[in-house]
Amino acid sequence: MQLKTYFLTSEISPFSETSFLSHFSKNIPIHLQQKDQDIRITSPKYGFISERKFILREVIWLREIPFVFDGKDQMTSAKSAFIPRTRVQVYFLEHLEWFKPLTTLVYKSKNGRILSDNPMRYSFYGIASLATLPHLFWCPDIIICNGWQSSMVPIIYNQLYKEEKFYKGIKTVQVIHSIDECSVFSRKAYEAAGVKVPDNIKGKSINTFEVSSHFSDHIIVFNTPGNNVANKLLKLNGVKANKEKLTIIDLDSIESPDFSAIANEMEIVLKKLSG
Numbered sequence: 001m002q003l004k005t006y007f008l009t010s011e012i013s014p015f016s017e018t019s020f021l022s023h024f025s026k027n028i029p030i031h032l033q034q035k036d037q038d039i040r041i042t043s044p045k046y047g048f049i050s051e052r053k054f055i056l057r058e059v060i061w062l063r064e065i066p067f068v069f070d071g072k073d074q075m076t077s078a079k080s081a082f083i084p085r086t087r088v089q090v091y092f093l094e095h096l097e098w099f100k101p102l103t104t105l106v107y108k109s110k111n112g113r114i115l116s117d118n119p120m121r122y123s124f125y126g127i128a129s130l131a132t133l134p135h136l137f138w139c140p141d142i143i144i145c146n147g148w149q150s151s152m153v154p155i156i157y158n159q160l161y162k163e164e165k166f167y168k169g170i171k172t173v174q175v176i177h178s179i180d181e182c183s184v185f186s187r188k189a190y191e192a193a194g195v196k197v198p199d200n201i202k203g204k205s206i207n208t209f210e211v212s213s214h215f216s217d218h219i220i221v222f223n224t225p226g227n228n229v230a231n232k233l234l235k236l237n238g239v240k241a242n243k244e245k246l247t248i249i250d251l252d253s254i255e256s257p258d259f260s261a262i263a264n265e266m267e268i269v270l271k272k273l274s275g
Contacts (some may be wrong), residue, residue: 003274005032005039006140008129010122010149011106012041012083012090015049018106020254021147021177024262029088031263037270040138042129045079045092047100056081056092067131069124070192076128078135091132098124107182114182119189119208126152127160127193134166141274143172145216148183150174151208152193154215159195171273174216176209179232183208201238210238216245218273220266223250 009025011018029039049056062078078091093099098121108114115121130153133139145153154172161167185208190197197206198214213219219242221230230248233239239246247269251257 003037003142003270004138004140005029005037005270006129006133006143007032007039007041007146008126008144008150008153009041009043009146010125012043014084015043015054015081015090015092016046016104016106018104024177024257024259025146026083027259028263028266030083030086031260032267033086033088035263035267037267039088040136040140041083041088041090042078042132043090043092044099044102044125045094046102046104046106048102048104049092051079054081054084061137062091062132062135065128065132065135067127068194069127070120074124074128076132078132091136093125093128093132095124095128118182119185120192122149123152123185123189123193126150126156129153130156130161130167139166140170142270143170144175145172145212146175147177148185148208151183151212152185152189152195154212154217155190155195155197156193158215160193171217172215173270173273174209174212174219176219176221176229176233178227179207179209179229185211198238207236207238209233210236213239213242213245218247218269219245220247220249220269223248224254225252 007029011022012025013022029041033039056079059080065076067074077094081090107118154174157172184205187204197211223229249265
């Protein structure tokens, strides 16, 4: 049976590029599609992404996607495009406040400081991504949540969507490429999404991967040369308590990684998880 995979990423080459994530998010879906996976990507539509250059198309049934965020009725819309020279489809979620104003730095201001509202922005993105699914008339077997930017999805899915008929049976996979100050979220980001952080996680500031580790079905961690991400994560009590969920993949390089080999390793995990 063809595996249906929903791939969530905050950046994807050539549309938006700030880090290794953008190249990972381009190449891994291409390789997974070549393995006969039905894969769809969702990413924010930042204002600097050229609709004309990349041929973003309006989709009638994606014009109005409603959901609740921060206690208010919200609306997003989505436009469709393909990764250039492929048939891998990308849905770009639009929002005037959260996505459109951002520069090509995406997570930072022009002076290099990390944007303080990132946790709220990607909390919004997480719930919008899940709300979009019924409007695609397509339900995935697995949701791949890339980085801290998509880390709210496992808890949102489990607490708000899991019991709805359309969403039943979906598995979530948290993919972790790095751990740094960006992965520290405020409680307000969780409250805005309408979810409750486990009682054993204390403090006003929370490592989002610690929360995600409780709710994701599996965690894929990428170690890179000189950066043992897995060791850092296992210092978090929540991750340590869920270490049986971890698959660790060591990359020889982030400049020229073997994306085909990475996709092979990921496919083994995804197929096992999907049963």
